[in-house]
Amino acid sequence: xxxxxDAPNYTPTLKLPPLQLGKLTIDTPVVLAxxxxxxxxxxxxxxxxxxxxxxxxEMVTARALVERNPESLRIISHDPDEEIRSIQIxxxxxxxxxxxxxxVVDENLADHVDxxxxxPVPKVTRKGGGxxxxxxxxxxxxIIEAATSEAAKGDIPLTVKIRTGxxxxxxxxxxxxxxxxxxxxxxxxxxxxxxxxxxxxHSDWDAITTLREAMDDLPVLGNGDIFSAxxxxxxxxxxxxxxxxxxxxxxxRPWIFGDLQAAFEGRADRFRPGVRxxxxxxxxxxxxxxxxxxxxxxxxxxxxxxxxWYFKGYPVGGEIRSQLAQVPSLAVLRELLDQLxxxxxxPGEAAEGTRGRAGHPKKTxxxxxxxxxRVMSDAHxxxxxxxxxxxxxx
Ligand SMILES: Cc1cc2nc3c(=O)[nH]c(=O)nc-3n(C[C@H](O)[C@H](O)[C@H](O)COP(=O)(O)O)c2cc1C
Numbered sequence: 001x002x003x004x005x006d007a008p009n010y011t012p013t014l015k016l017p018p019l020q021l022g023k024l025t026i027d028t029p030v031v032l033a034x035x036x037x038x039x040x041x042x043x044x045x046x047x048x049x050x051x052x053x054x055x056x057x058e059m060v061t062a063r064a065l066v067e068r069n070p071e072s073l074r075i076i077s078h079d080p081d082e083e084i085r086s087i088q089i090x091x092x093x094x095x096x097x098x099x100x101x102x103x104v105v106d107e108n109l110a111d112h113v114d115x116x117x118x119x120p121v122p123k124v125t126r127k128g129g130g131x132x133x134x135x136x137x138x139x140x141x142x143i144i145e146a147a148t149s150e151a152a153k154g155d156i157p158l159t160v161k162i163r164t165g166x167x168x169x170x171x172x173x174x175x176x177x178x179x180x181x182x183x184x185x186x187x188x189x190x191x192x193x194x195x196x197x198x199x200x201x202h203s204d205w206d207a208i209t210t211l212r213e214a215m216d217d218l219p220v221l222g223n224g225d226i227f228s229a230x231x232x233x234x235x236x237x238x239x240x241x242x243x244x245x246x247x248x249x250x251x252x253r254p255w256i257f258g259d260l261q262a263a264f265e266g267r268a269d270r271f272r273p274g275v276r277x278x279x280x281x282x283x284x285x286x287x288x289x290x291x292x293x294x295x296x297x298x299x300x301x302x303x304x305x306x307x308x309w310y311f312k313g314y315p316v317g318g319e320i321r322s323q324l325a326q327v328p329s330l331a332v333l334r335e336l337l338d339q340l341x342x343x344x345x346x347p348g349e350a351a352e353g354t355r356g357r358a359g360h361p362k363k364t365x366x367x368x369x370x371x372x373x374r375v376m377s378d379a380h381x382x383x384x385x386x387x388x389x390x391x392x393x394x
Pocket of ligand 1 (some may be wrong): 033034035036037038058059088116117118119161191223224225226245246247248249356357
């Protein structure tokens with residue numbers, strides 16, 4: 001079984017300095033993208049074991065946090081060995097966001113906070129939330145100001161995650177980044193798609209270049225469509241980004257963080273796991289999820305989607321795939337994994353390339369009159385309160 005290759009003759013590398021976020025130094029300038037339903041403690045542990053970087057939790061809403069929703073508190077929990085505890089918050093009300101960040105500071109719940117303005121889901125943008133929100137510069141500014149001023153009291157760096165805008169005629173990213181910078185944000189991450197692009201097509205890395213050029217004094221992290229260390233190198237070379245954020249590219253491949261660290265340290269090592277290594281990782285992931293949820297049934301329901309990602313491109317038959325997709329317990333998981341041909345090597349290209357959520361471009365629904373101007377009306381203020389309910393990532 002091959003788990004690591006060293007191919008110095010053709011593997012590109014690029015030395016990149018550490019990422020500085022306020023007082024925090026991230027030696028490997030790589031960030032695990034917050035992904036609802038994916039980047040919990042269990043998955044972060046696997047990722048961290050392969051390489052360095054910043055590993056952000058799933059998103060929690062500011063409201064759920066201040067209300068001490070037990071699930072939200074579980075989501076933002078960290079393992080004792082997570083040296084930099086990083087969490088992501090989404091909120092639409094400056095007062096609630098202020099209270100949430102204050103709680104994080106007062107109760108020492110994290111070392112870094114990221115604010116999410118990227119959600120493209122219609123039921124959220126329709127009420128003015130998610131990636132529709134930065135269009136309203138008064139509200140956006142109030143939220144950033146509330147968050148950064150509270151974070152500063154604990155000397156916690158606060159970063160902001162945005163898309164390029166609502167659609168190509170309503171781009172917001174340059175203005176949003178300027179507001180974030182002027183109010184003390186430590187960095188901005190750009191997922192270079194509009195809300196309307198959803199996850200379709202390709203992230204517009206040129207927009208990352210444009211942002212970086214406009215924001216000389218603020219680290220810009222590039223996000224979108226990094227599925228390998230080579231993609232990460234290309235993005236940094238093309239855009240000059242201070243670091244990269246990787247989402248779907250690590251689904252079923254926590255070892256990509258090893259590849260990324262190697263690439264940015266100028267090494268050509270890459271992980272190329274055979275079936276045995278993947279099977280062992282799946283089982284371990286299942287165990288960690290069971291511990292995280294304190295419930296084997298929940299752990300098994302959660303591992304099922306990961307299994308499909310883990311075995312993408314591996315020669316695993318349809319019958320066993322469908323049994324794995326319904327796995328009821330750790331014991332059955334072990335039995336099924338043991339039936340695989342564990343000595344098969346890494347399948348190469350079939351396991352690489354794009355993975356995870358894709359979908360089609362969608363017209364972005366925003367509230368009536370939302371695009372008429374850049375400031376909030378009373379009616380919109382009333383409506384947006386609902387844009388924090390019923391949201392799960394994006
Ligand atoms: C399953 C899933 C859940 C996501 N949840 C969140 C989230 O909670 N917060 C957020 O800011 N972005 C979320 N995103 C967006 C990612 O952080 C990232 O911006 C996007 O996937 C593009 O990066 P990628 O091409 O590396 O995947 C999510 C994406 C996926 C696929």
